[in-house]
Amino acid sequence: MFQREFAQRLVAKPGDKLYCRLSINTQLLARVDMLMKVGKNNFKPPPKVESSVVRLEPKNPPPPVNFTEWDGLTRIAFLRKNKTLGAAFKINSVIEMLEKNYKLHLSLHNKPLEPDFNMQAKVIGILEKLEMENLRARSMDLDDFMKLLLAFNLKAYILINRNSINL
Template sequence: MPKIKAEKKSRIHNEVAKQGIQFNKDFGQHILKNPLIITSMLDKAGLRPTDIALEIGPGTGNMTIKMLDRVKKVIACEIDTRLVAELQKRVQGTPYQAKLQILVGDVLKTELPFFDICVANIPYQISSPLVFKLLLHRPFFRCAVLMFQQEFAQRLVAKPGDKLYCRLSINTQLLARVDMLMKVGKNNFRPPPKVESSVVRIEPRNPPPPINFVEWDGLTRIAFVRKNKTLSAAFKHNTTMAVLEKNYRVHCSLNNKEIPDDFDIK
């Protein structure tokens, strides 16, 4: 059995090597190779000729090239300089060259410019922080059509009472309308990931709900620490009570409010 696995792994590596690129697992590089799925994602995004589109993790540019044909400009954010060079090579000397802007670096640490729409097959390990980076981005974008690991996508769209309903579900749906578009099998990628994937459409709520999201996120963090407990039980936990008392004392200090000597947060 070990010998068979080794041979299979070798065939995959040889196939990728022939194309001159060894994909980096640390960056979650799984290139979407099925043109029908790429076209479907672009169709569902509702791209317009006047749009500025953001793509995160363009890889070798399979989606980028098709997107450039439909929009005014594509801003592609890529951390791997080898793939940046590959992408530049694909558009060099073509009408697409002037329509493509490449941001080199970690998208989570990059200040994103204005964009109308985001379509991307993103690295799965940055899914959660990226979703909230996009949703808190201003000015608002129209929508995002994104490829995620299937279970993560299911959590995004989960409703109260569903087994997968969690902080991610409630926080995302507070800020956006979220719809599951399609499932994508692992064989549509090169190299294939270990998990199945799904495409989700995210449309920010504009105007956003009139709440402080940082405070809301803190509330849901406490509420979902023990998912099957009541809110009352969650807030009575010793660790939670200690945090609440600390925060209250800071609040009183900042607002010059006196705290009674016998004060007890309980």
């Protein structure tokens, strides 16, 4: 049993007003169902908030996702959930973090940096190829985020690490 607004965030779907990182992260790892509303008059003394009962059923096995990268991606996307992904990924601190992680990846694999390297162009190119540059996090579902994370990893080797995000 949770406070109603928290429970609504857990079960929120893309496009809902309460859809947020909590929603997408919970739904990545579990099947979430709202079972019932519990009115405050069912308690003595009555609390100031309404409650709801939610069922969380963990997915078994959990999805094969690097959770550090997943969390980094959702942090960037939901930083301003009403901004487009293109705008979210153009923020200087985000570009700097992605560039740092990309250069680290190249150095660990003894690969040279391309002479005309431009991280912002690389990221926007991926978003455009996926036709996601104008999408907003509030309207993206689990599959959209999975597709984006896979594209960053496979096409650009951009590793999103939440520990290096200082937004």
